[in-house]
Amino acid sequence: MIKNNTTEDLLDPNKYQDNYEISPFSKEVCESLFRKLVLIRETEIKIANERKLNNIKGPVHLSAGQEAVSVGISENVKNSDYIFGNHRSHAHILSLGSPVDKLFAELIGRSTGLSKGYGGSMHLVDMDVGFMGSVPIVAGTVSMAVGAGFAISQRKSDSISIAYLGDGAVEEGVFHESLNLAKVNNLPVLFVVENNLFSSHMDIDKRQPSSFTSRFAKSNLIEYKIVDGNNVLDVLRCSKELIKNIRETKEPKFIEAITYRMFGHVDWREDIDVGTNRCEESLRKWKLRCPIKRFQNSLIEQNFFSESELDSIKLEIINALDYSWQKVTNDPLVDKKSLLNNVYFENK
Amino acid sequence: MKKNLTYSEAILEGFKYLLDNYPEVFVIGQGLWSPWYVGNSMKDLDKLYGKERIIDTPVSENAVTGAAVGASLCGSKPIVVHPRMDFLLYAMDPIINQAAKWSYMFGGQSNPQLTVRSIVNRGGEQGAQHSQLLHSLFAHIPGLRVVMPFSVKDARDLLISSVLCKDPVIYIDDRWLYDQVDTISDVEIKDLEDQSPKKIIDGNEITIIASGFSTKLAKNAIDKLSIKNKNSIELFDLRVISPIKYDSIVKSILKTKRFMVVDGGWKTCGLASEIISSIVERIDPSSLLSKPVNVSLKECPAPSSGLLEENYYLSENNLVDLINRELENNN
Numbered sequence A: 001m002i003k004n005n006t007t008e009d010l011l012d013p014n015k016y017q018d019n020y021e022i023s024p025f026s027k028e029v030c031e032s033l034f035r036k037l038v039l040i041r042e043t044e045i046k047i048a049n050e051r052k053l054n055n056i057k058g059p060v061h062l063s064a065g066q067e068a069v070s071v072g073i074s075e076n077v078k079n080s081d082y083i084f085g086n087h088r089s090h091a092h093i094l095s096l097g098s099p100v101d102k103l104f105a106e107l108i109g110r111s112t113g114l115s116k117g118y119g120g121s122m123h124l125v126d127m128d129v130g131f132m133g134s135v136p137i138v139a140g141t142v143s144m145a146v147g148a149g150f151a152i153s154q155r156k157s158d159s160i161s162i163a164y165l166g167d168g169a170v171e172e173g174v175f176h177e178s179l180n181l182a183k184v185n186n187l188p189v190l191f192v193v194e195n196n197l198f199s200s201h202m203d204i205d206k207r208q209p210s211s212f213t214s215r216f217a218k219s220n221l222i223e224y225k226i227v228d229g230n231n232v233l234d235v236l237r238c239s240k241e242l243i244k245n246i247r248e249t250k251e252p253k254f255i256e257a258i259t260y261r262m263f264g265h266v267d268w269r270e271d272i273d274v275g276t277n278r279c280e281e282s283l284r285k286w287k288l289r290c291p292i293k294r295f296q297n298s299l300i301e302q303n304f305f306s307e308s309e310l311d312s313i314k315l316e317i318i319n320a321l322d323y324s325w326q327k328v329t330n331d332p333l334v335d336k337k338s339l340l341n342n343v344y345f346e347n348k
Numbered sequence B: 001m002k003k004n005l006t007y008s009e010a011i012l013e014g015f016k017y018l019l020d021n022y023p024e025v026f027v028i029g030q031g032l033w034s035p036w037y038v039g040n041s042m043k044d045l046d047k048l049y050g051k052e053r054i055i056d057t058p059v060s061e062n063a064v065t066g067a068a069v070g071a072s073l074c075g076s077k078p079i080v081v082h083p084r085m086d087f088l089l090y091a092m093d094p095i096i097n098q099a100a101k102w103s104y105m106f107g108g109q110s111n112p113q114l115t116v117r118s119i120v121n122r123g124g125e126q127g128a129q130h131s132q133l134l135h136s137l138f139a140h141i142p143g144l145r146v147v148m149p150f151s152v153k154d155a156r157d158l159l160i161s162s163v164l165c166k167d168p169v170i171y172i173d174d175r176w177l178y179d180q181v182d183t184i185s186d187v188e189i190k191d192l193e194d195q196s197p198k199k200i201i202d203g204n205e206i207t208i209i210a211s212g213f214s215t216k217l218a219k220n221a222i223d224k225l226s227i228k229n230k231n232s233i234e235l236f237d238l239r240v241i242s243p244i245k246y247d248s249i250v251k252s253i254l255k256t257k258r259f260m261v262v263d264g265g266w267k268t269c270g271l272a273s274e275i276i277s278s279i280v281e282r283i284d285p286s287s288l289l290s291k292p293v294n295v296s297l298k299e300c301p302a303p304s305s306g307l308l309e310e311n312y313y314l315s316e317n318n319l320v321d322l323i324n325r326e327l328e329n330n331n
């Protein structure tokens, strides 16, 4: 059943499309993973549609196709851990259990939103689940996750910090400084590169001499793993081991998850015309490596769930999302007079 | 021959002129191989001039800008493009520590002849890190020349002047100006050092000074004034915001005895504050009939909420009110 695919094959959309072995994971764990994956996918589809209708006015960078990375990793995260995101963070924050209502509310400028309506899609925060913030300056939070590592190590707790970044972000100097700094100070940081092989319009072949960004972990003597980012169980397993190691040894670790985005760089379009090396044909192939479809097919094939059981879970989630969206459209907008609030935190 | 061009087409023409006539010019920055990144202001340059001269880059603002500084020391005339001013902040060291100081540190023997084209892209709920106009930050630095074209003709001709200038130049264009249309004459080669503010409207009661998109705002606001007030405003477009030649502006203020500065940046240590202080230093302040008026951005980051954005950016109507109030106060 499981083909002998190599790491190099991760870059080939024709590979890694098959079902995979579910056992020894339990039915309960699988149901919870499946629910999260579907929740994120359907949330992104909903957001894409609302953006297209211009009900959401600001830009949205959607994570459809990349759900398995943060869903797998978040299984191993504790509430006391610190997570930092980037411009494409809907999946990160939802995978940690942040309420979807608050995400929706944020996207339409409601004071009930994750950032109280001040942030929109690109500036999200939910400290209740350990999510410290996402910002759209590429690589902007990587060094901050290292800083969280310092704070943790001063307190001698067993928490970790996580920096989520893309393959484009490794091109910024601060990424390299951060890896070195974390390593030389033995900080409990997990760097997660979601390598979707693109930085806005440009594919990685035109930007870097190798498609694997983990070469930088290697050069900083940081232990790393390259994983099929569209296989939620592989991500879960691999991050479980690395995170356990970080908690024990206080050493930084690095995961490179190879994945692909289903939508274009920003908003609802597919961007098959604006990119280099992104055409209808390649997108079609990559969609065959869909993290949800593969998980679902494997679950059905190995008799964990029937197709209709999974379909009804999906339907339940979609209905709940529609309800959430309707509900938050009645929430209050940010106060028009609050423009100058919060410029300074201390403001008597 | 006169031509009808939009502001962004004029920029494109400027690039073509430079690339056609100066083999030592090359362009480097993010998005240059993409049809949607920088509007149509660089459309198809890669196809016309080849990917060796039109270089799309990794997400590495610091190294790309530093590389352009280096190339400029060795005979090239690079233009670095930053599709958003906010992204340029990763490149502050090569611009401020290196390029701005190079000529001075080495006794005037070598000159970083590079142009940093930085695009202002605001509004549309993009929020705090995708909305900034940081011209004042660069104008603060001796050794940098900062250019902010408002007119279609300047968009083209001052780009050319910037690239041909032997000093490092920050050229700032604003997406909110891209659709402006004008009929303009052929390229005129102008020495950047000789450029001064341009009077674009004559009047007797108040002098208004602005640059870039703020000039457009002021111009539109003046158009909206009542017939009675229309001829009272004298409007200057700065064009080059550092260094500024003050002669014509001071002359105007000696006539109107009132002035207002309109700027799209923040007030504290901002361009408007700088201009007010520089003017007050050059005249007898007691000759003014009223206090100078500083119209700058509200002192907060750009909000993401559209509702708050409406309150944040200057609007034509705000300006009309401010001008009317100033006129009433003093008549």
Ligand SMILES: Cc1ncc(C[n+]2csc(CCOP(=O)(O)OP(=O)(O)O)c2C)c(N)n1
Pocket (backbone or CB within 6 Å): A087, A088, A136, A137, A138, A165, A166, A167, A168, A169, A170, A196, A198, A199, A200, A265, B030, B059, B061, B086, B087, B090
């Ligand atoms: C400093 C900076 N430079 C450029 C940009 C424009 N930009 C936004 S997202 C992005 C692509 C980043 O690619 P990657 O890190 O791979 O993330 P992905 O979008 O693929 O998730 C770029 C270039 C930016 N936001 N910040």
Ligand SMILES: [Mg+2]
Pocket (backbone or CB within 6 Å): A166, A167, A168, A194, A195, A196, A197, A198, A199, A200
């Ligand atoms: Mg990417």
